[in-house]
Amino acid sequence: MTTYAVLSEGLEKRFGTVHALRGLDLAVPEGTVCGLLGRNGAGKTTAVRLLTTLIAPDAGTARVAGHDVLRAPRDVRRSIGVTGQSTSVDADLTGRENLRLFARLHRLDRATARARADVLLDHFGLGDAADRPARTYSGGMRRRLDLAASVLTKPRVLFLDEPTTGLDPASRGAIWDAVRELTEHGTTVLLTTQYLEEADQLADEVVLVDDGRAAVRGTPAQLKARLGAHAEVVVAEGAALAGAAAVLARLTGGRPALDPARRSANAVTTDPGLTLPHLVRELDAAGVPVVDAALRQPTLDEVFLHLTAGDGARTEAGEAAA
Amino acid sequence: MNTLALSDTRAVLGRHLQRMRRVPGLLVITLTMPVTMLLFFGYVFGSAVALEGGANYRAYLVPGLFAVTAVNGVMTAMLASSQDLQRGVMDRFRTLPMNRFALPAGQTAADVVLAALGLVPLVLCGLAVGWRIEGGAAGAAGAFALLLLFRLVTAWIGHYLGLVIGNEESAGQLAGATFMLPLLSNAYVPTEGMPGWLRTVAEWNPISALTTACRELFGNGRPAADASWPVAHPLLAATGWAVLLLAVFVPLTVRRYARGTA
Numbered sequence: 001m002t003t004y005a006v007l008s009e010g011l012e013k014r015f016g017t018v019h020a021l022r023g024l025d026l027a028v029p030e031g032t033v034c035g036l037l038g039r040n041g042a043g044k045t046t047a048v049r050l051l052t053t054l055i056a057p058d059a060g061t062a063r064v065a066g067h068d069v070l071r072a073p074r075d076v077r078r079s080i081g082v083t084g085q086s087t088s089v090d091a092d093l094t095g096r097e098n099l100r101l102f103a104r105l106h107r108l109d110r111a112t113a114r115a116r117a118d119v120l121l122d123h124f125g126l127g128d129a130a131d132r133p134a135r136t137y138s139g140g141m142r143r144r145l146d147l148a149a150s151v152l153t154k155p156r157v158l159f160l161d162e163p164t165t166g167l168d169p170a171s172r173g174a175i176w177d178a179v180r181e182l183t184e185h186g187t188t189v190l191l192t193t194q195y196l197e198e199a200d201q202l203a204d205e206v207v208l209v210d211d212g213r214a215a216v217r218g219t220p221a222q223l224k225a226r227l228g229a230h231a232e233v234v235v236a237e238g239a240a241l242a243g244a245a246a247v248l249a250r251l252t253g254g255r256p257a258l259d260p261a262r263r264s265a266n267a268v269t270t271d272p273g274l275t276l277p278h279l280v281r282e283l284d285a286a287g288v289p290v291v292d293a294a295l296r297q298p299t300l301d302e303v304f305l306h307l308t309a310g311d312g313a314r315t316e317a318g319e320a321a322a
Numbered sequence: 323m324n325t326l327a328l329s330d331t332r333a334v335l336g337r338h339l340q341r342m343r344r345v346p347g348l349l350v351i352t353l354t355m356p357v358t359m360l361l362f363f364g365y366v367f368g369s370a371v372a373l374e375g376g377a378n379y380r381a382y383l384v385p386g387l388f389a390v391t392a393v394n395g396v397m398t399a400m401l402a403s404s405q406d407l408q409r410g411v412m413d414r415f416r417t418l419p420m421n422r423f424a425l426p427a428g429q430t431a432a433d434v435v436l437a438a439l440g441l442v443p444l445v446l447c448g449l450a451v452g453w454r455i456e457g458g459a460a461g462a463a464g465a466f467a468l469l470l471l472f473r474l475v476t477a478w479i480g481h482y483l484g485l486v487i488g489n490e491e492s493a494g495q496l497a498g499a500t501f502m503l504p505l506l507s508n509a510y511v512p513t514e515g516m517p518g519w520l521r522t523v524a525e526w527n528p529i530s531a532l533t534t535a536c537r538e539l540f541g542n543g544r545p546a547a548d549a550s551w552p553v554a555h556p557l558l559a560a561t562g563w564a565v566l567l568l569a570v571f572v573p574l575t576v577r578r579y580a581r582g583t584a
Contacts, residue, residue: 052417053416053417054416054417074419077417077418077419078419082413082414082417084410084413084414085410086409086410086413087409087410088409088410088411088413089411089414090337090341090411091409092341093337093340093341094344097340097344101336102414102418104329104336105330105333105334105415105418105424106418107326107329107419149414
């Protein structure tokens with residue numbers, strides 16, 4: 001039988017007139033990484049705040065590490081680590097002082113707290129900056145300090161709310177490595193992200209959150225197979241767009257979208273056999289003057305547009321957001 | 323209170339004492355502001371204030387400034403808790419398995435330590451401008467204890483207000499306004515000369531009871547015979563205000579902290 005580290009049913013939360021969550025169901029098996037993928041305002045942060053006992057749901061139930069978030073919040077808090085969206089360390093204290101403080105509040109004795117802080121500072125590459133105030137840290141360093149503060153007691157479940165938003169690629173890679181290492185040691189991770197690539201890199205299961213609900217769920221591979229890749233072609237002159245569209249339609253089986261201003265044609269393909277050389281050869285054979293062509297992962301907005309196609313109102317909302 | 327709550331409180335207290343070292347601005351202001359005010363009010367306004375019987379205005383002013391520093395807890399604690407809330411530090415505390423009472427308790431305790439340090443230069447400067455302890459050591463000890471108790475009370479009020487306001491900028495603006503509170507009391511000037519209704523309001527201001535209690539405990543004089551009840555019974559009234567305000571604001575603060583913000 002699977003043991004779930006996070007299990008929620010019908011979570012609802014309203015803030016005034018805003019219906020942030022409309023019945024969110026989650027089931028994250030122990031030792032796995034679940035990625036909540038969604039746009040701004042989809043309800044991801046609200047879900048994390050509910051599951052980490054920061055706010056109470058209006059309806060629904062949730063268990064984290066086997067404990068009910070409403071009935072046994074302190075047991076939940078003993079089992080989790082949380083890195084929120086804004087850096088939640090004391091910026092005026094040094095990295096070392098921060099870690100020691102939070103370790104003490106995790107009820108580690110003084111000697112253990114000191115030792116644990118030193119180990120984590122080294123581990124997260126903050127050894128040299130350990131005695132500088134956290135406000136002098138770069139964005140990536142602060143995030144790493146935040147992450148270190150969240151794993152002082154080796155939590156059973158780690159919550160990461162958009163852990164890499166706003167970071168440069170190198171810092172992002174460092175955070176990803178840290179998360180992978182934690183999961184190797186059996187920690188269950190629930191992370192939220194706006195980046196498809198991040199979910200793909202880290203998550204065993206991805207839950208697409210839209211409008212306060214789980215819209216789609218699956219492994220990254222299933223999701224990618226379902227979402228396909230985006231083929232984009234830019235031509236030398238507007239008159240050639242129709243020719244490009246015809247080739248794209250034939251290869252992808254879809255109806256390409258044209259952007260005359262950029263002289264580009266776009267189509268989604270779910271054919272894993274379609275490669276860029278093949279696409280270019282076909283375009284060339286049809287006499288289309290290609291100046292640029294690409295096969296890339298869809299952006300989050302394109303994903304939602306694609307997944308909610310057929311639902312007129314939703315599609316419009318997606319376009320407005322894009 | 324169990325030992326875990328105590329150890330959590332001590333950890334939070336330690337955090338704020340470390341902050342005093344890392345961000346010394348608050349400590350510097352706490353040490354210098356009351357002295358500046360004593361010199362400013364004492365020599366600028368003091369030249370125009372004529373006290374009954376020709377008493378020394380600066381000696382009259384010193385216990386009033388003690389009371390003013392005791393009330394500054396509203397300001398310092400409000401800034402501290404709103405800052406923690408806005409910067410997300412409060413969220414981290416609230417996801418820790420720590421005692422719910424420990425965060426406000428540790429922060430307000432640190433504020434009392436700050437206030438105790440702030441009293442030292444004011445006492446020295448007060449002695450230099452002619453103020454004296456005339457009521458014996460026990461009375462003086464009682465006065466300082468009462469002042470620190472009030473600082474604790476006002477820090478709890480400030481902590482609560484900071485949680486309600488939740489952003490540093492608004493808290494900063496309101497903190498500026500708390501400067502007005504002691505103006506409507508007998509801390510700076512005697513209330514006897516105020517219009518009747520205003521005098522009543524000023525004398526029911528808890529700061530008046532505190533100031534009068536200090537003057538009495540330091541042996542610096544008795545209230546006017548026709549003063550309102552709190553000023554006529556300053557020790558009882560000041561202690562009563564402290565107990566009442568703590569009984570209201572401690573549970574309010576702990577509940578607000580545990581509930582969080584939307």
